[in-house]
Amino acid sequence: MHNTDRSIxxxxxxxxxxxxxxxxxxxxxxxxxxxxxxxxxxxFTEFHMTLLQVISNLKRTHMPLGSIRQYVxxxxxxxxxxxxxxxxxxxxxxxxxxxxxxxxxxxxxxxIKINRYEDRVRGWQQxxxxxxxxxxxxxxxxxxx
Amino acid sequence: MHNTDRSIxxxxxxxxxxxxxxxxxxxxxxxxxxxxxxxxxxxFTEFHMTLLQVISNLKRTHMPLGSIRQYVxxxxxxxxxxxxxxxxxxxxxxxxxxxxxxxxxxxxxxxIKINRYEDRVRGWQQxxxxxxxxxxxxxxxxxxx
DNA sequence: GCTTGACTTCAACCATGGTTGAAGTTCTAA
DNA sequence: TTAGAACTTCAACCATGGTTGAAGTCAAGC
Numbered sequence: 108m109h110n111t112d113r114s115i116x117x118x119x120x121x122x123x124x125x126x127x128x129x130x131x132x133x134x135x136x137x138x139x140x141x142x143x144x145x146x147x148x149x150x151f152t153e154f155h156m157t158l159l160q161v162i163s164n165l166k167r168t169h170m171p172l173g174s175i176r177q178y179v180x181x182x183x184x185x186x187x188x189x190x191x192x193x194x195x196x197x198x199x200x201x202x203x204x205x206x207x208x209x210x211x212x213x214x215x216x217x218x219i220k221i222n223r224y225e226d227r228v229r230g231w232q233q234x235x236x237x238x239x240x241x242x243x244x245x246x247x248x249x250x251x252x
Numbered sequence: 253m254h255n256t257d258r259s260i261x262x263x264x265x266x267x268x269x270x271x272x273x274x275x276x277x278x279x280x281x282x283x284x285x286x287x288x289x290x291x292x293x294x295x296f297t298e299f300h301m302t303l304l305q306v307i308s309n310l311k312r313t314h315m316p317l318g319s320i321r322q323y324v325x326x327x328x329x330x331x332x333x334x335x336x337x338x339x340x341x342x343x344x345x346x347x348x349x350x351x352x353x354x355x356x357x358x359x360x361x362x363x364i365k366i367n368r369y370e371d372r373v374r375g376w377q378q379x380x381x382x383x384x385x386x387x388x389x390x391x392x393x394x395x396x397x
Numbered sequence: 398g399c400t401t402g403a404c405t406t407c408a409a410c411c412a413t414g415g416t417t418g419a420a421g422t423t424c425t426a427a
Numbered sequence: 428t429t430a431g432a433a434c435t436t437c438a439a440c441c442a443t444g445g446t447t448g449a450a451g452t453c454a455a456g457c
Contacts, residue, residue, distance in 0.1 A: 146405090164361040167355060168359065192365070200362055200363070210313050212312075217310070291424075292423090294435095317413075318413090401456090408447105424432085425433100426430095
């Protein structure tokens, strides 16, 4: 019983996650060997809190729970799985970098729409200051959006 | 019947999506007023192909189909919805930028693991070239991963 | 001793984003 | 004219990632 141990409520509050999610993670194998106290309550050790930080990083980069579980199993198996973990992380990093690139490309397309809409709204403002009190049909520049 | 019109099969091939997904998108309201030919088959006009490009950009940046549908409805409603669309796109852009930032932060954590694993593997290689044919218990440096 | 709050289990339910299968229709080319 | 490809509809199914609710246990404070 380390002083750093946490109840599920404390762990949840610390991580900003609902307790139900932490139970779900345990059920899914993301929290191996999670101890219980005399009353059968989950005890979140420092190890598990650190692990949850790692899980958070993997989740924020869209790794599916199944892969995270595989990773955790390798951690439990010991250091001889280091090459497997390294390979997994290298691949994952590349996937994430590719995904970020794709998002930037998509953002470029979105930015074009933003520019078009801003121009259009500016055009209206211009019009209404030229000829106050006139609801005008605007310049026809719509394509597919 | 423009020469640029496409059958669902052609559209799917062009976009790299299964036909079933295009039917699903129509059902979900992402492809408004999609015409049919005499035989009742879907006709993908240039407008719809362009719209699908926009949809692709929004999807790649994780906008849910429900929001995309709202956007498409505004497009159909006409130019007076421009401020709504502009607002939606500005918010969305910010969300995406935040998400990318979060992913970069998570990647930093992942990079630390990669470095640790690479060091460990290098350590082993060092060891095995110093003392060939010796399976060694490595330096104890495991924390939570 | 009794309520309150925090915990437990387990199964059922939910939203999202499709995918699949069955059964029927229509166009195309030999 | 007939086989096959390509299309249609619709409902059912699937994986993912949780969320919720019912029913029960347990320790602490009044």
